[in-house]
Amino acid sequence: MSAHHYDIAIVGGGMSGACLALALSRLSLTVALIEATPPDSSRHPAFDARAIALSAGSVQALERHGIWPSLAPLCEPITHIHVSDAGHLGQAHLSAAEYHLPALGQVIELSGAGLALQARLASAPGITLYCPMSLKAVQPEEARVNLTLSDGRSLTAGLLVAADGGHSFVREALKIPAERHDFGQSAVIATVKTAEAPGGRAFERFTAGGPLALLPMQEGLSSLVWSVPRAQADALAALPDGAFLAALQRAFGWRLGRIEQTGVRHVYPLIMTQVSWPVAQRTVLLGNAAHLLHPIAGQGFNLGMRDIDVLVRTVAEALAAGDDPGSHAVLCRYWQQRRDDQARTVWLTSSLAQLFSNDDLPLVAGRNLILTLMGRCQALKAPLARQTLGFGSL
Numbered sequence: 001m002s003a004h005h006y007d008i009a010i011v012g013g014g015m016s017g018a019c020l021a022l023a024l025s026r027l028s029l030t031v032a033l034i035e036a037t038p039p040d041s042s043r044h045p046a047f048d049a050r051a052i053a054l055s056a057g058s059v060q061a062l063e064r065h066g067i068w069p070s071l072a073p074l075c076e077p078i079t080h081i082h083v084s085d086a087g088h089l090g091q092a093h094l095s096a097a098e099y100h101l102p103a104l105g106q107v108i109e110l111s112g113a114g115l116a117l118q119a120r121l122a123s124a125p126g127i128t129l130y131c132p133m134s135l136k137a138v139q140p141e142e143a144r145v146n147l148t149l150s151d152g153r154s155l156t157a158g159l160l161v162a163a164d165g166g167h168s169f170v171r172e173a174l175k176i177p178a179e180r181h182d183f184g185q186s187a188v189i190a191t192v193k194t195a196e197a198p199g200g201r202a203f204e205r206f207t208a209g210g211p212l213a214l215l216p217m218q219e220g221l222s223s224l225v226w227s228v229p230r231a232q233a234d235a236l237a238a239l240p241d242g243a244f245l246a247a248l249q250r251a252f253g254w255r256l257g258r259i260e261q262t263g264v265r266h267v268y269p270l271i272m273t274q275v276s277w278p279v280a281q282r283t284v285l286l287g288n289a290a291h292l293l294h295p296i297a298g299q300g301f302n303l304g305m306r307d308i309d310v311l312v313r314t315v316a317e318a319l320a321a322g323d324d325p326g327s328h329a330v331l332c333r334y335w336q337q338r339r340d341d342q343a344r345t346v347w348l349t350s351s352l353a354q355l356f357s358n359d360d361l362p363l364v365a366g367r368n369l370i371l372t373l374m375g376r377c378q379a380l381k382a383p384l385a386r387q388t389l390g391f392g393s394l
């Protein structure tokens with residue numbers, strides 16, 4: 001029996017793969033989306049208890065690709081961001097009003113996002129879902145990529161997009177080199193309730209152990225991402241609720257009043273992965289498969305969304321010109337447009353993680369000076385704003 005052929009096969013239906021598939025479905029292509037875990041699984045590796053911040057740039061891209069209407073009802077706007085250093089005076093503020101925007105970004109819970117995206121995928125034109133199904137073997141050739149699924153089925157595709165996460169099977173199978181850096185930290189995440197509702201305010205606070213972020217969520221809740229030395233993370237997460245809340249209150253302070261309740265804590269080891277050349281024969285790595293970032297600046301998916309935006313535009317231009325979207329020339333065109341942004345964002349995120357997880361006195365003094373100057377000078381705040389908003393320039 002001959003293998004079923006698709007124009008594009010996407011491995012991994014997390015935020016990156018699902019959004020890419022929906023964006024491609026508007027180009028009259030045949031697309032296979034292969035995802036190992038069903039969307040309603042309580043142990044989904046991509047759609048779990050995390051809430052993530054979507055930058056204003058990502059929201060605009062999601063709007064352009066017709067995906068935003070499915071996600072908008074699940075989002076809480078960020079109207080203010082407050083950055084501070086525990087025990088020091090340096091601080092900076094960003095507000096949506098300064099940039100004449102309704103919001104600096106939006107916060108979405110990934111579990112809800114997964115169900116909403118899955119519902120859209122089920123009826124999107126041109127998409128065939130293989131789920132739950134794992135990719136077990138991949139073999140690129142000159143004219144197509146051969147894929148073998150976990151049930152033994154074979155598929156072929158003109159272009160393979162690996163959106164299969166930080167431990168990408170495709171990256172390993174094709175021996176695409178990746179640079180790794182272990183920050184020696186883990187992120188403890190939880191949903192918390194504070195006496196004062198956040199009302200659109202997000203907080204990034206640099207503490208002795210590592211950076212701590214609180215993002216506003218629907219129903220007056222906040223999503224905590226607290227990066228701490230790995231050796232302390234499990235013990236911190238396992239504290240009884242009262243002791244955990246007391247530790248969090250000491251680290252965060254009283255900007256939202258008493259921190260009253262916490263949900264279940266989850267722990268994520270923080271390891272950066274960067275692929276310096278994410279394009280191979282008829283294959284491109286995208287999202288976490290190409291770059292796994294420290295969550296300090298909330299950039300992981302936002303960077304992936306910029307990849308998606310450019311890949312879809314490059315494929316559309318290739319089709320319009322009669323070119324083969326999986327050809328080396330077209331993939332190189334994509335990579336040329338993405339190389340600088342990926343390198344800059346990986347560098348910036350890693351530098352911030354190192355600068356703000358360090359207790360050396362000169363560094364502490366330096367970062368306080370930066371925050372104080374940013375708090376007073378609009379021009380110095382522009383790079384922070386640019387990265388936060390996720391636009392190319394401001």
Ligand SMILES: Cc1cc2nc3c(=O)[nH]c(=O)nc-3n(C[C@H](O)[C@H](O)[C@H](O)COP(=O)(O)OP(=O)(O)OC[C@H]3O[C@@H](n4cnc5c(N)ncnc54)[C@H](O)[C@@H]3O)c2cc1C
Binds near residue numbers: 016037045051136289
């Ligand atoms: C604590 C934390 C906070 C974060 N906060 C933010 C934030 O505020 N803003 C932001 O932009 N980003 C944030 N991120 C990053 C963001 O969550 C990810 O970048 C985003 O979810 C995109 O992931 P992905 O789809 O590329 O990969 P993944 O979510 O890893 O998805 C990969 C998918 O591939 C599937 N898969 C893997 N192997 C196979 C196979 N062989 N066959 C079939 N399927 C396979 C998996 O089941 C999974 O569904 C945060 C991350 C963490 C850990």
